Amino acid sequence: MQKTEQKKVERRLSGLRNVPVQARASFTIDAIIDAATEILKTQGVDAVTTRRIAARAGVSVGALYQYFPNKEAILMQISNRIMDQESIEASPELFRLNRQSLDELLQALFQRTVRTEMHLLGLGKDFYRRYARHMQFGRAQGLGRGPVSSDQLVANMAQLLRSHAEEVGEADTELASFLLVRGMRMMLATLVEERPELLDSPALVPMLVRISRAMTDFRPRSED
Amino acid sequence: MQKTEQKKVERRLSGLRNVPVQARASFTIDAIIDAATEILKTQGVDAVTTRRIAARAGVSVGALYQYFPNKEAILMQISNRIMDQESIEASPELFRLNRQSLDELLQALFQRTVRTEMHLLGLGKDFYRRYARHMQFGRAQGLGRGPVSSDQLVANMAQLLRSHAEEVGEADTELASFLLVRGMRMMLATLVEERPELLDSPALVPMLVRISRAMTDFRPRSED
DNA sequence: CCGCTGTTCGAGTTATTGCTCAGATTTACG
DNA sequence: CGTAAATCTGAGCAATAACTCGAACAGCGG
Numbered sequence: 074m075q076k077t078e079q080k081k082v083e084r085r086l087s088g089l090r091n092v093p094v095q096a097r098a099s100f101t102i103d104a105i106i107d108a109a110t111e112i113l114k115t116q117g118v119d120a121v122t123t124r125r126i127a128a129r130a131g132v133s134v135g136a137l138y139q140y141f142p143n144k145e146a147i148l149m150q151i152s153n154r155i156m157d158q159e160s161i162e163a164s165p166e167l168f169r170l171n172r173q174s175l176d177e178l179l180q181a182l183f184q185r186t187v188r189t190e191m192h193l194l195g196l197g198k199d200f201y202r203r204y205a206r207h208m209q210f211g212r213a214q215g216l217g218r219g220p221v222s223s224d225q226l227v228a229n230m231a232q233l234l235r236s237h238a239e240e241v242g243e244a245d246t247e248l249a250s251f252l253l254v255r256g257m258r259m260m261l262a263t264l265v266e267e268r269p270e271l272l273d274s275p276a277l278v279p280m281l282v283r284i285s286r287a288m289t290d291f292r293p294r295s296e297d
Numbered sequence: 298m299q300k301t302e303q304k305k306v307e308r309r310l311s312g313l314r315n316v317p318v319q320a321r322a323s324f325t326i327d328a329i330i331d332a333a334t335e336i337l338k339t340q341g342v343d344a345v346t347t348r349r350i351a352a353r354a355g356v357s358v359g360a361l362y363q364y365f366p367n368k369e370a371i372l373m374q375i376s377n378r379i380m381d382q383e384s385i386e387a388s389p390e391l392f393r394l395n396r397q398s399l400d401e402l403l404q405a406l407f408q409r410t411v412r413t414e415m416h417l418l419g420l421g422k423d424f425y426r427r428y429a430r431h432m433q434f435g436r437a438q439g440l441g442r443g444p445v446s447s448d449q450l451v452a453n454m455a456q457l458l459r460s461h462a463e464e465v466g467e468a469d470t471e472l473a474s475f476l477l478v479r480g481m482r483m484m485l486a487t488l489v490e491e492r493p494e495l496l497d498s499p500a501l502v503p504m505l506v507r508i509s510r511a512m513t514d515f516r517p518r519s520e521d
Numbered sequence: 522c523c524g525c526t527g528t529t530c531g532a533g534t535t536a537t538t539g540c541t542c543a544g545a546t547t548t549a550c551g
Numbered sequence: 552c553g554t555a556a557a558t559c560t561g562a563g564c565a566a567t568a569a570c571t572c573g574a575a576c577a578g579c580g581g
Contacts, residue, residue: 271472280511
């Protein structure tokens, strides 16, 4: 009883069905994820079936369902792993820039975003659209420590904007932070997906900075 | 032979398998689309099966495959119809603003975009993500007459920007127009999808105008 | 009213899928 | 070495899907 309850809680957190206790089980899980990723890359989402995953991973279908409640969970796990990995890599840099120039922080954030989206897109367009793109970050991409949802990230950005009030002014910080975090991500994602060659334009970074300013700078315009 | 070739061409253009010549066939096609739309709205994409569509439309599966090469084509047709309809509605207004203020044109464009995305999202999130969101406009949303692809729309915007050179300056107009057309659409789509309540913020429209300026205004900054 | 073409029918074909479960196998550990 | 827990097996179940095709039916020009 006690143990079953415990497992349920852990399942919630990890997205797994059973938590592996022996080493070989962890290998199996990795093999499954790797196999699924491989099939995804080479044959597309629709080719990712439980049978094929099992075959490629060198295990049986049963083993697969020992740890994943369903096929979707595997695809999501792939997305999550990449996002987690990328945001862990990005965290130190962003944290370092946290209390410094807002522009620099945002630039770094955008650069990381592009990296992540390219990585995810590399796993195939269909997968990207159905699973990766809309997935929210489960952990912080910066600005904080510990697990942080995408909503939380928006909230953190709002607070950051308020703390930079002197160079930002006052207005709808909620809207601004949402567009800054989610909107810009989608914008960059579209760029990555449809016109990757434009990423090399020297005009891009300055433009992004200006867009960020347009989102954050609420001070009355001198020119108007 | 001649006729078969002709049909192939028409299929390409309309996305249909056979072109209806009698009136009842057109009714059937409409009934199919309507039925599919209804199921989509009430039960989600995965519930949209050929059998169910046929049943609800009061026809047989065979009739369905007479006109649509496969199920996807039906879903796409739904997307396309909405986009076509919306852009036809929008065309006069945008054309009228074409040679006037750039800001006003863009504002109108964004407003229309929000409308369209809300309409599409109303058909369900999964459908929106899998079929609608990434679909490019098959016809002009404005700025021109006749069928215009999304790429063409970007090109038109680029030209428009160049024609407004005096208030725009010179730089990467290609990047700017892409972000203005596609990027902004995705940004607004995200807003519509995730935080529709922010659409009512009085800060939104001014912010969008400022963002557009940040994308288009390449003149050297006086403050820098 | 004939005959031709466009249209509709819907049972049947083919295929595959996600997932279960009873039992075999491996590991941990006293 | 023995036993209980963890792990793995894979044939088989149940479900349902997309799509075909030969035959029936309806509209229309002559």
